[in-house]
Amino acid sequence: MNPTVPILVPYRAVHREAVIGLWNRVFSEMPNHQPFDAAGWLARIEEFSAPGGGGGLAGAGPTCFDPRLFRLAVLEDRVIGFAHGGTWEDTFLARLLPAGAAARLGTLLVIAVDPDHRRAGIGRALLRDLESTLHDTHGVEPPLRPDGRCFNPFYGNFVAPLPPPWGTAEGIAVPAGAEGTRAFFRAVGFREDEEAVTRVRSLADRPRFGGSFPEGVVVEEIEDYQPILGSDDGAAFPIANASRTWVLRERDEQLAALVAYPIREDGTHWGIHSFEVTPLRRGAGLGGSLLEYVLSSLAARGAERLEALAVPREAPEADRLYDRHGFVVAHRWVVVG
Numbered sequence: 386m387n388p389t390v391p392i393l394v395p396y397r398a399v400h401r402e403a404v405i406g407l408w409n410r411v412f413s414e415m416p417n418h419q420p421f422d423a424a425g426w427l428a429r430i431e432e433f434s435a436p437g438g439g440g441g442l443a444g445a446g447p448t449c450f451d452p453r454l455f456r457l458a459v460l461e462d463r464v465i466g467f468a469h470g471g472t473w474e475d476t477f478l479a480r481l482l483p484a485g486a487a488a489r490l491g492t493l494l495v496i497a498v499d500p501d502h503r504r505a506g507i508g509r510a511l512l513r514d515l516e517s518t519l520h521d522t523h524g525v526e527p528p529l530r531p532d533g534r535c536f537n538p539f540y541g542n543f544v545a546p547l548p549p550p551w552g553t554a555e556g557i558a559v560p561a562g563a564e565g566t567r568a569f570f571r572a573v574g575f576r577e578d579e580e581a582v583t584r585v586r587s588l589a590d591r592p593r594f595g596g597s598f599p600e601g602v603v604v605e606e607i608e609d610y611q612p613i614l615g616s617d618d619g620a621a622f623p624i625a626n627a628s629r630t631w632v633l634r635e636r637d638e639q640l641a642a643l644v645a646y647p648i649r650e651d652g653t654h655w656g657i658h659s660f661e662v663t664p665l666r667r668g669a670g671l672g673g674s675l676l677e678y679v680l681s682s683l684a685a686r687g688a689e690r691l692e693a694l695a696v697p698r699e700a701p702e703a704d705r706l707y708d709r710h711g712f713v714v715a716h717r718w719v720v721v722g
């Protein structure tokens with residue numbers, strides 16, 4: 386056997402430490418990266434997102450950890466790359482598709498190669514190996530679709546208190562400056578769909594809310610809640626992640642909401658999960674006032690920064706609003722979809 390060619394094998398517990406080491410090494414430069422240790426990896430990846438684990442809630446958390454689909458490149462007992470994939474079976478999309486169809490749509494959730502072993506065809510080999518494994522296990526036909534649910538630096542590789550390092554199914558986010566990774570995705574046939582920015586607002590100036598809401602409009606703060614705007618309805622967040630929701634309400638109607646969650650367990654650093662004003666009430670300053678209110682609430686409880694992801698082409702008005710309220714661009718991304 387040629388010792389310079391890695392073997393491709395499924396993940397087993399014996400590889401755990403090596404995989405964690407490689408993960409931390411490859412992603413250490415990502416914003417909000419928090420290194421994994423074995424306990425965190427077990428709790429957040431192997432147990433939480435295994436089928437039947439805590440992540441498979443209401444189709445919102447992916448049951449994406451499947452050791453057969455976590456493919457490793459091993460060279461002389463060292464793990465030098467991994468690619469993990471799955472299907473859309475566990476997403477909300479599954480409900481919209483004909484029965485069984487989602488189980489045959491394959492995804493690439495994460496791929497990484499040791500920096501010392503790049504440009505040697507290992508990334509491409511891992512992707513092909515994942516495709517053929519998904520074909521054998523689920524009847525999936527290529528191409529796979531990039532899917533950021535199991536790793537999406539938009540939302541950070543954050544820990545508080547037990548959210549997994551997932552993002553959304555919209556795609557895999559790659560730092561705009563990571564030319565090699567972008568070239569790889571292009572070479573294997575994926576598209577760069579969107580450009581996105583992380584904007585950060587420092588709270589060092591301790592902002593205080595000096596504005597007001599229109600008469601009859603009140604603000605409420607609720608834990609782990611996702612409202613349905615335009616109605617009085619809402620739902621508990623499927624994953625309890627200590628998020629706070631600020632809702633603007635007029636009588637029985639929820640007009641606007643901002644959901645934020647702590648990126649750091651000590652509460653110094655927060656991220657905006659969603660921010661929306663009901664369409665009929667846009668353009669009247671409600672969003673700006675709500676944002677100012679949230680900035681002052683977070684500052685009052687000791688937060689030092691709040692960050693948001695904006696997709697300027699898709700939502701230019703949101704990007705401008707953040708800009709006007711002191712959020713500065715900290716990172717640029719392309720979303721490979």
Ligand SMILES: CC(C)(COP(=O)(O)OP(=O)(O)OC[C@H]1O[C@@H](n2cnc3c(N)ncnc32)[C@H](O)[C@@H]1OP(=O)(O)O)[C@@H](O)C(=O)NCCC(=O)NCCS
Binds near residue numbers: 494495
């Ligand atoms: C993406 C990644 C896995 C690619 O791994 P790799 O083993 O270096 O890729 P390969 O050698 O199989 O490259 C396949 C093709 O992609 C293109 N490519 C890969 N890296 C490139 C680079 N740095 N510059 C230009 N083209 C590149 C080439 O066309 C290459 O084929 P060629 O060498 O025959 O010209 C690796 O760059 C990586 O680990 N990046 C960081 C992790 C990451 O951000 N992953 C995405 C989030 S999940």
